Amino acid sequence: MAPDSPDVSRTRLDTYVDRYAARTQGMTASEIRALFAVASRPEVVSLAGGMPNISGLPLDVVGAAIADLVTQRGPVALQYSSGQGDPTLREQICEVMALEGIEAHPDDVVVTVGSQQAVDLVTRVFCDPGDVVICEAPSYVGALGVFKAFQCQVVHAEMDADGLVPDALRQAIAATRAAGKTIKFLYTIPSFHNPAGVTMSAPRRAEILDICRSEGVLILEDNPYGLLGFDGEPMRALRADEAEGVIYLGSFSKTFSPGLRVGWALAPHAVREKLVLAQESATLCPPAFNQMAVSAYLQAHDWQGQVKQLREMYRERRDAMIEALHDLMPAACRWNVPHGGFFVWMSLPPGIDAKAMLPRAVTARVAYVPGTAFFADGFGSGSIRLSFCYPTPERIREGVRRLAGVLEEEMELRATFGATGGHALRLGELPRSGYDGPGTDLS
Amino acid sequence: MTRPVVVLAGGLSHERDVSLRSGRRAAEALRAAGVEVAERDVDGTLLAAFTAEPPACVVPMLHGESGEDGAIREVLDLLGVPYVGAGPAACRTAFDKPVAKTLVAGVGISTPESVVLPHETFRELGAQDVMAAVVARLGLPLVVKPARGGSALGCTLVSDEADLPDAMVDAFAYGPVALIERFVAGTEVAVPVLDDGTGPRALPVVAIRADGGIYDYTARYTAGSTEFTVPAPLPADVLAECARVAVAAHEVLGLRELSRSDLIVAADGSVAFLEVNVAPGFTETSLVPLSVEAAGLDLGDVLASLVRAASARDVRAGSRAAG
Numbered sequence: 001m002a003p004d005s006p007d008v009s010r011t012r013l014d015t016y017v018d019r020y021a022a023r024t025q026g027m028t029a030s031e032i033r034a035l036f037a038v039a040s041r042p043e044v045v046s047l048a049g050g051m052p053n054i055s056g057l058p059l060d061v062v063g064a065a066i067a068d069l070v071t072q073r074g075p076v077a078l079q080y081s082s083g084q085g086d087p088t089l090r091e092q093i094c095e096v097m098a099l100e101g102i103e104a105h106p107d108d109v110v111v112t113v114g115s116q117q118a119v120d121l122v123t124r125v126f127c128d129p130g131d132v133v134i135c136e137a138p139s140y141v142g143a144l145g146v147f148k149a150f151q152c153q154v155v156h157a158e159m160d161a162d163g164l165v166p167d168a169l170r171q172a173i174a175a176t177r178a179a180g181k182t183i184k185f186l187y188t189i190p191s192f193h194n195p196a197g198v199t200m201s202a203p204r205r206a207e208i209l210d211i212c213r214s215e216g217v218l219i220l221e222d223n224p225y226g227l228l229g230f231d232g233e234p235m236r237a238l239r240a241d242e243a244e245g246v247i248y249l250g251s252f253s254k255t256f257s258p259g260l261r262v263g264w265a266l267a268p269h270a271v272r273e274k275l276v277l278a279q280e281s282a283t284l285c286p287p288a289f290n291q292m293a294v295s296a297y298l299q300a301h302d303w304q305g306q307v308k309q310l311r312e313m314y315r316e317r318r319d320a321m322i323e324a325l326h327d328l329m330p331a332a333c334r335w336n337v338p339h340g341g342f343f344v345w346m347s348l349p350p351g352i353d354a355k356a357m358l359p360r361a362v363t364a365r366v367a368y369v370p371g372t373a374f375f376a377d378g379f380g381s382g383s384i385r386l387s388f389c390y391p392t393p394e395r396i397r398e399g400v401r402r403l404a405g406v407l408e409e410e411m412e413l414r415a416t417f418g419a420t421g422g423h424a425l426r427l428g429e430l431p432r433s434g435y436d437g438p439g440t441d442l443s
Numbered sequence: 444m445t446r447p448v449v450v451l452a453g454g455l456s457h458e459r460d461v462s463l464r465s466g467r468r469a470a471e472a473l474r475a476a477g478v479e480v481a482e483r484d485v486d487g488t489l490l491a492a493f494t495a496e497p498p499a500c501v502v503p504m505l506h507g508e509s510g511e512d513g514a515i516r517e518v519l520d521l522l523g524v525p526y527v528g529a530g531p532a533a534c535r536t537a538f539d540k541p542v543a544k545t546l547v548a549g550v551g552i553s554t555p556e557s558v559v560l561p562h563e564t565f566r567e568l569g570a571q572d573v574m575a576a577v578v579a580r581l582g583l584p585l586v587v588k589p590a591r592g593g594s595a596l597g598c599t600l601v602s603d604e605a606d607l608p609d610a611m612v613d614a615f616a617y618g619p620v621a622l623i624e625r626f627v628a629g630t631e632v633a634v635p636v637l638d639d640g641t642g643p644r645a646l647p648v649v650a651i652r653a654d655g656g657i658y659d660y661t662a663r664y665t666a667g668s669t670e671f672t673v674p675a676p677l678p679a680d681v682l683a684e685c686a687r688v689a690v691a692a693h694e695v696l697g698l699r700e701l702s703r704s705d706l707i708v709a710a711d712g713s714v715a716f717l718e719v720n721v722a723p724g725f726t727e728t729s730l731v732p733l734s735v736e737a738a739g740l741d742l743g744d745v746l747a748s749l750v751r752a753a754s755a756r757d758v759r760a761g762s763r764a765a766g
Contacts, residue, residue: 007674008672008673008674008676009671009672009673009733009736009737010670010671010672010735011670011671011672011673012666012667012668012669012670012671013666013667013669013671013727013728014666014667016667017666018665020667028661028665029595029660029661029663029664029665029667030660030661031660031661031695033459033460033594034457034458034459034460034461034594034660034664035457037459037460037463038455038456038457038459041455041459041486223480259454306726353609353612356609356612356613356616357616358616359457359596359597359616359617360617361617362457363457363617365455410612412566412615413562413612413615414612416562416565416566416570417565417570417574417608417609417611417612418570418571418608419608419609419611419612
């Protein structure tokens with residue numbers, strides 16, 4: 001080979017490639033994520049997106065409230081504010097949480113930039129690299145991204161139709177400690193789980209709380225969908241029965257507006273102090289304008305009536321999806337019937353790989369999220385998450401029809417090749433990329 | 444008021460995301476060169492928009508099916524809108540890797556031995572028997588890829604025969620026909636070819652070395668994960684052969700203005716043709732912009748010269764361009 005001449009250019013197209021923190025490992029391009037770009041086109045029925053459907057919001061009310069905010073309280077709304085968040089809003093947040101049985105003081109609430117930032121702040125405050133976070137299997141892709149960014153090790157514990165399985169939690173705790181690792185908290189989504197769609201039953205909640213109390217494991221309760229149940233009153237939050245051992249996260253993204261990015265953490269006093277300092281370090285303060293807009297909306301509008309309408313809309317879409325799945329899906333598919341929230345979790349026929357099938361689905365103009373996005377350990381290829389929150393019932397049925405055709409073709413192909421599917425990881429092998437999950441508009 | 448040049452990007456192909464990034468960069472480069480540019484996606488409003496206000500010229504930055512298979516260019520011909528790059532017939536030939544390989548081999552250029560099979564054949568004849576015959580003929584390792592498509596989507600390097608069934612299924616997820624090619628170890632290179640009306644010429648040869656050893660989707664679009672060397676660290680006669688092969692492929696396939704040939708240089712210096720791209724990527728990690736820069740050229744000036752060539756050609760040829 002010829003030696004390099006002075007004119008030879010050698011480049012990696014990234015002059016910072018040797019300077020990145022170790023935590024950026026795995027922050028790579030992914031062909032799965034790239035396929036989601038097609039899902040945004042109207043020709044595609046996206047059963048992938050977790051976008052709240054805000055079409056029913058009273059925009060005139062919102063507009064008037066925001067106009068008043070600017071003209072009457074502009075100098076405050078457009079200024080820096082408290083790192084802990086707007087005091088009036090924190091009082092209102094306590095009223096919201098009371099619907100789930102939580103008695104809280106506004107002083108213990110920290111307003112965050114969506115509850116996503118609350119996950120980030122809690123992890124920042126608690127976790128060193130290598131610390132263990134126990135998560136349900138599967139778990140929310142956005143939280144897994146945070147844990148990965150802070151170089152935590154995620155240990156998954158199984159769920160069943162009643163939510164997190166107590167024995168699985170006990171085993172995860174015991175195995176982690178036996179390995180000499182430190183558990184920093186259990187991350188759980190007890191109500192209308194993303195992506196699994198299941199809700200932790202009341203007896204199960206008591207049992208999980210007991211285990212965590214006796215084992216000294218802090219609980220991070222993420223509850224963005226808690227008010228979006230289709231049957232009866234909201235479930236009592238874990239935090240309602242345990243004040244010291246639970247950090248509770250809430251959000252206005254699903255009940256009002258995801259674009260305003262207003263969420264919160266309710267934490268024991270000492271933790272709350274650290275969260276405020278972490279918040280000030282990260283953003284100085286959550287956006288005053290957005291907080292005051294949410295506050296004004298809560299004051300000016302029958303927001304609970306609005307949530308009731310949302311519940312009815314989502315229930316209709318849930319029904320459309322379940323009916324379509326029942327009518328159209330191959331017999332070997334299994335799915336749950338969620339009683340709230342946005343998502344159905346579906347197990348594919350044996351041997352089908354959800355990631356490998358996605359290009360075929362996109363060609364057929366339907367999109368879903370492969371189950372692997374919701375596991376930190378490479379599992380999940382035999383499952384998919386289907387969301388029913390955004391498309392109309394008619395589009396949901398059409399999307400399921402297309403997906404059923406894709407599945408039939410994939411099953412036939414797999415049968416032809418005797419392909420194992422699942423791309424099962426060999427023992428000790430780690431998945432190459434952890435960022436196959438969808439972007440912000442889909443998570 | 445002059446009519447703008449329109450950069451078309453996006454579309455509905457699996458490479459939509461890459462296409463949008465290519466389009467953005469091409470548009471910015473053209474603007475920097477003083478060209479009035481509009482960017483737009485391909486959707487149901489395109490024809491009406493182009494009929495109401497025909498662009499001066501179109502720069503198709505659409506990757507994958509529809510963009511590179513000639514379909515959009517066929518429609519642009521129908522509308523009489525000039526565009527940069529090959530015509531529909533040439534695109535259909537070049538985008539189909541097996542067809543392109545056959546035509547290029549016909550002018551004496553080496554290309555790895557391969558077989559081309561639709562999935563129906565496996566079903567009819569029995570996949571295990573067909574795969575065994577393929578391995579017996581081509582040996583291992585093998586490269587399995589969709590017959591049509593880009594960005595290495597659906598491509599797998601198979602070193603163990605037991606992995607072949609999953610690789611086949613992965614390829615068929617992107618299309619009904621798969622190309623199974625004997626793997627040739629060596630230096631992977633890319634050679635852009637430009638023709639601004641003065642005849643096709645090769646730009647500097649880019650050598651590609653992905654950290655993981657495989658220049659797959661992640662290696663292609665994650666800055667920092669692949670080392671590029673321009674010109675490739677190869678003897679002068681090998682570089683010249685790479686350039687000759689790329690220009691010959693461009694000519695035999697009837698391509699125009701711009702193409703990029705992907706080649707492999709074996710340890711003995713022999714050059715083999717893998718595939719050609721009629722709408723090569725222009726993203727931040729793409730190869731054509733790298734080569735243009737290494738040639739001491741400005742990306743915007745180059746694109747502007749291709750726009751001028753395309754516009755002049757279509758003025759000469761009439762609204763229905765050949766090729």
